[in-house]
Amino acid sequence: MSESNSRRSFLKLGLGAAAIAPVSALGLSSAAFAATNPNNIQWDDEMDVLVIGSGMAGMIAAIRAAETDANAKVVVADKMSRLGGSSLISGLNMAVVGSDLQQNIGVTDDSWELLLKDIEREAKGYNHRELTEVAAKGTLKLYNFLKEHGVKYDMSIGGGTGVKKLGGHSRARCVWPQGGGTEVIKKLQGYCSSQLTNVEIRKKILLDEILRNDEGRVIGVKVREKYRFSRKHDDLGDNDNPTINGSGKVKYYKVKRGLVMATGGYNQDRKFRGDEVGTMYNAASTTQPGATGGAIKAMIKAGFKPIHMTLFRFAFPIPTEDIRWGILVNPRTGERFVDEYNNNDRQAIGMAILEERRHIDGEHTVLIYDQKGAEHYHDQQRFHLSLEGKNGINGTIWKFDTLEALADNFKMNTSLLKANIDKYNKNMARDQDEFHKPKAILKEASSISQPPYYAMQLNPRYNYAQGGAMITPKAEAVDVVTGEPIKGAFVCGEASAGTYGYIRLTACSTIDCGTFGMVAGENAAKTEPWA
Incomplete structure (x- = not known):
């Protein structure tokens, strides 16, 4: 029996039976809605x-x-x-399999099956595959639909190719509508x-x-x-x-x-x-x-x-995979509180940040890099936008010649900050981080030691x-x-x-909507x- 048929049979059996006894025990009728007589x-x-x-x-x-x-x-x-709606303020970047832009850069081995696999890696089994397949199979049709209805695509992306590989995607397949959601x-x-x-x-x-x-x-x-x-x-x-907003006339x-x-x-x-x-x-x-x-x-x-x-999805103003290069600290104590890599699990990192903020009256936690971390950034375009203050609310990264200047900017205790950075560096040198952050994934950026230093207030945004x-x-x-x-x-x-389950893969909201x-x-x- 297929997964689709199996689920349908389960629903018929489970919910149908529930309508007889268990549903009434829950205080519900055999129908979960109040029927309306159209003649009335x-x-x-x-x-x-x-x-x-x-x-x-x-x-x-x-x-x-x-x-x-x-x-x-x-x-x-x-x-x-x-x-x-929210589309108006979104970039509406989207994953597309088989577009002319993808073919122009020589990507000919992509498929909806590969996209499905990438999506399901993030879904962690929560998704309903028959729905995910609709989204994965329909990307090229959506891409062409938008073009046929006046939408153009931004060719400045991906070094002038119009297509880019984003985190979590096994191929370069993501495109941007020109002018974003507004356009x-x-x-x-x-x-x-x-x-x-x-x-x-x-x-x-x-x-x-x-x-x-x-x-x-x-x-x-x-x-x-x-x-x-x-x-x-x-x-x-x-x-x-x-009772709070009763405006408008009933129709x-x-x-x-x-x-x-x-x-x-x-x-x-x-x-x-x-x-x-x-x-x-x-x-x-x-x-x-x-x-x-x-x-x-x-x-x-x-x-x-x-x-x-x-279930919900956090977004950060920087790519999740680029958080790993730095350390997240509590501004009052200078102490770390999470593995900044965390298997690239944006939900886990986001929840850790929000929980830490609950203990410090909502103050922002601070993400700190050194020059080596900055050089390892996956998305250098986003990094430089942040440095220029052009990466949206809470997306700015500041540059400092010394840790003293960094601490002063965020009103942190310099001695506490330096002590905790020293502790981090020594633990990472032995690959014995207290939060189990693996040294191997950091390459040459396994310490915070080479100036200049960079920092930002990192806050997860509930965007989906x-x-x-x-x-x-x-x-x-x-x-x-x-x-x-x-x-x-x-x-x-x-x-x-x-469609997406535990977490939605980046550049896939648009294909679900479309x-x-x-x-x-x-x-x-x-x-x-x-x-």
Whole structure:
């Protein structure tokens, strides 16, 4: 039996049986949603396909739906006044197998199987392989789709080749859209307005509720039009609480074919994410302000099955593999607290940093290099951007002639810092580091001893939520009780879950959003309207 069929059988058996006895013991009914009688609803508007979210996944889904059926009315709705979601502020670099740019540099031995292997190395068995295969197989189709819809690629990358090998990838395959996410969103929106008369894009539309009939099919949504998102809350997730932010007028939209949830993650919802993982209450996030938990809550309320909710992805302003060349210290004590290599496990390093910060009232930990470490940097381009102060928030690296000057800049005790560096150097010389950092991987950079010195405040950024709604390879949402696809419901991009598991490999968020955006849009447009 295949893995896909095995999982499906398990869901049918396990969840189906649970609907009889165990589910009732948990206080649930045989259905995880409250059925809506469409005859009791006075619909304010109707459309064939409704896409919630205007980021890359949502825009691609809308375009694909509109092109699949030119007669289908497609509406894109976003709660924010500024369209584009987190895609708008992302570089949207992406792994592509078989592009013309890759072939131009002589890489002819790449394959989707190799990409799958690279992704699964980071997934650690948490991923659902049938979903990962969709993303790995669809990269070239996505690359060409974007080109056909106006997106150009940045040829300055990779020494003028337009393609680059990034950490974790076994081949040089990663490309950058010209202008990053801002330009991608602009091109996709422009294509809709100039070429697709059946697509309408609406702002300030908050999703309140997903409506399913007694057969379990999604038939529409309850929304609030003219919603006003407020950035004044300490926890931006408070905007999803109607008792705190009740702005907007309630409307009911009849969705005749398919609802596509392309709402992104919930990274900015401090309580929602912190309830899952305590350390995450105070983690910084680089996502757009509207990335809160309202959409996933609406999906859960409607019976969509949530998975991987305790998984998350950290990003650093520098490559994870380049942290190893230095030492991370507590600024108050000058002491190290983690193996900076840690098998390149960004999650483990990130959690160690956040835990250390909890003990020092949120102060930043400091990463210190010497000249040898700087010379071994894998990504020299990023290193020099950091030195020039052009690597974003908390991405700056400072250069110092002496350790005294470094300590003074970060208000550290010079004597304590020097003592701990001396301890590190002596232990590494014997390959007996107290945190088991292996000397062999450091080559000639196994001590902090050659000036000048470099330092930065290293803080993990919560930039991707692996948790979300479970989907099938057709991007269909899965019912939490029956384990079956929910008719008329599709999820794509960061709102879905299962593609990447423990950690998402760099340059792969875009392919998840894009490939499943195409799948969700096409299948939504092909779904038979409900009567």
